[in-house]
Amino acid sequence: MRNHGFTLVDLTITLSVLAILLTIGLPSFSSQIQQMRVKTATYSLLEAISLTRTQAVFANKRTTIKKQTEWHNGWEIFIDKNNDGVRDSNETIMQRHEKFKGIKIIPDSKLENYISYIGTGESRKASGSTAGAFQAGSLKVCPDAKGKGYQLILARGGRVRVTEIGEEKCNSI
Numbered sequence: 378m379r380n381h382g383f384t385l386v387d388l389t390i391t392l393s394v395l396a397i398l399l400t401i402g403l404p405s406f407s408s409q410i411q412q413m414r415v416k417t418a419t420y421s422l423l424e425a426i427s428l429t430r431t432q433a434v435f436a437n438k439r440t441t442i443k444k445q446t447e448w449h450n451g452w453e454i455f456i457d458k459n460n461d462g463v464r465d466s467n468e469t470i471m472q473r474h475e476k477f478k479g480i481k482i483i484p485d486s487k488l489e490n491y492i493s494y495i496g497t498g499e500s501r502k503a504s505g506s507t508a509g510a511f512q513a514g515s516l517k518v519c520p521d522a523k524g525k526g527y528q529l530i531l532a533r534g535g536r537v538r539v540t541e542i543g544e545e546k547c548n549s550i
Contacts (some may be wrong), residue, residue, distance in 0.1 A: 462503030485512030
């Protein structure tokens with residue numbers, strides 16, 4: 378009669394092999410998750426900026442995307458009735474995005490607080506008038522830890538493009 382089962386030696390060898398495989402595979406898996414978080418944050422911000430521009434053109438009114446305390450803490454999109462770049466109590470929020478975990482979003486000085494579009498789809502600084510100086514700049518999206526990131530570049534005409542940035546640029550922020 379045959380016994381069906383594992384001996385203690387079989388079980389020990391199997392567990393040792395499993396532990397070695399997990400030790401090798403887990404770090405690369407966590408870096409993969411981190412890169413997906415960065416990519417998700419980048420495309421969420423890109424989508425929100427595109428929605429802001431589309432809404433400005435559709436409504437033919439200044440529409441603004443404004444950061445919460447910092448860009449990586451979230452943002453809100455609203456129709457800016459008085460063209461000042463600040464959401465007042467009579468201005469309705471169209472969309473709000475919450476904080477990202479493990480991500481930092483660093484704007485240059487031109488996009489530090491908001492991105493605002495006028496009815497033609499051009500990005501313009503909110504100065505209290507319907508026009509304003511053109512607004513162009515960039516936002517860098519990087520992981521809190523080491524790793525590659527992305528840069529969203531806002532052109533003068535209001536379009537945004539995405540470029541990949543290296544680990545050294547992200548780590549220098």
